Amino acid sequence: MGWTTEEFGESHEGIVGAVLADGSEPKPAYFDIGSGAEMYRTCEWWAYDGRMSRPRAAAVRAACSCGWRGPSTPVPWDELAEDGLEELDVSGPRRDWSEHIRTVEGRTVPLPDDLAQLLSTLEEKLFALAEDAPAAALRAVAALDRLTRRAGREAACLIEEDGDQRWDDLGRALGIDADRARSLVTRYLLFH
Numbered sequence: 001m002g003w004t005t006e007e008f009g010e011s012h013e014g015i016v017g018a019v020l021a022d023g024s025e026p027k028p029a030y031f032d033i034g035s036g037a038e039m040y041r042t043c044e045w046w047a048y049d050g051r052m053s054r055p056r057a058a059a060v061r062a063a064c065s066c067g068w069r070g071p072s073t074p075v076p077w078d079e080l081a082e083d084g085l086e087e088l089d090v091s092g093p094r095r096d097w098s099e100h101i102r103t104v105e106g107r108t109v110p111l112p113d114d115l116a117q118l119l120s121t122l123e124e125k126l127f128a129l130a131e132d133a134p135a136a137a138l139r140a141v142a143a144l145d146r147l148t149r150r151a152g153r154e155a156a157c158l159i160e161e162d163g164d165q166r167w168d169d170l171g172r173a174l175g176i177d178a179d180r181a182r183s184l185v186t187r188y189l190l191f192h
Contacts, residue, residue, distance in 0.1 A: 002044075002065075003097055010065060011176040012104055014097035016090045017063030018048040018055075019072045025063075026055050045075070045088075062093035062100065066177065070096030109173040149191040156188035 003014040018026050029047035031040040043063065050056030056077070062070035073092055080087050111119070122144075130137035159170065167178035174181055 003094065005101055008101070008104065008175050009180075011171075011180050012101060013065040014094075014100070015043065015063050016045045016060050016093045017043055017069070018045040018057035019059040019061055020048075020055055021058040023072075026057075029054055045090075060088070060090065060093055062097035064097060064100055066104075068100050070100065104175045107172060108175040149188070152188035153191045156185045159185055160189060 004010065005012065020026055025043065026048050028041045028043050031042070031047075033040045045057050045060040048054055048057040057075050059072035059074045061072045070093055075088065126137055126140060129140060167182045170185070171178040171181035174184070176184070
């Protein structure tokens with residue numbers, strides 16, 4: 001399982017990826033997980049242990065679905081038990097990916113301070129309300145859902161009216177890829 005954030009989702013899914021001795025990344029490994037036509041596909045380091053005709057990882061590094069890669073760390077194969085792949089400390093790649101996410105967050109369009117504070121306060125109040133009065137919390141969430149759909153539609157319409165919208169630029173402002181940015185605008189345009 002990869003690492004994701006709620007805000008950026010699959011646009012910035014991170015894993016501990018494999019690095020081969022020549023510095024390249026191996027092709028994805030496929031596993032037959034049983035009944036069905038689906039094959040499990042991964043590029044995570046543990047799949048590259050030299051077994052089943054797959055290459056052996058010389059190093060590991062954080063890898064993000066956006067294409068970003070962290071620094072490599074050698075895999076100490078001689079220190080790992082034969083089936084002890086979970087023994088490898090992957091906290092370094094996880095920290096590298098977390099730093100990458102902070103960089104992505106830093107490039108996103110900033111929220112006005114008063115709105116960021118209001119959202120934080122609203123989150124606290126809604127969770128407290130959910131504990132004390134779940135029905136009231138659901139009513140508040142439904143009202144917020146209606147509000148966010150209307151505001152999202154307004155923003156999406158203005159973006160669509162611009163006509164010169166570059167999806168890459170919008171994606172970067174939101175911290176997501178261009179396809180997901182276009183999908184987000186389309187989704188809000190469809191709300192009535």
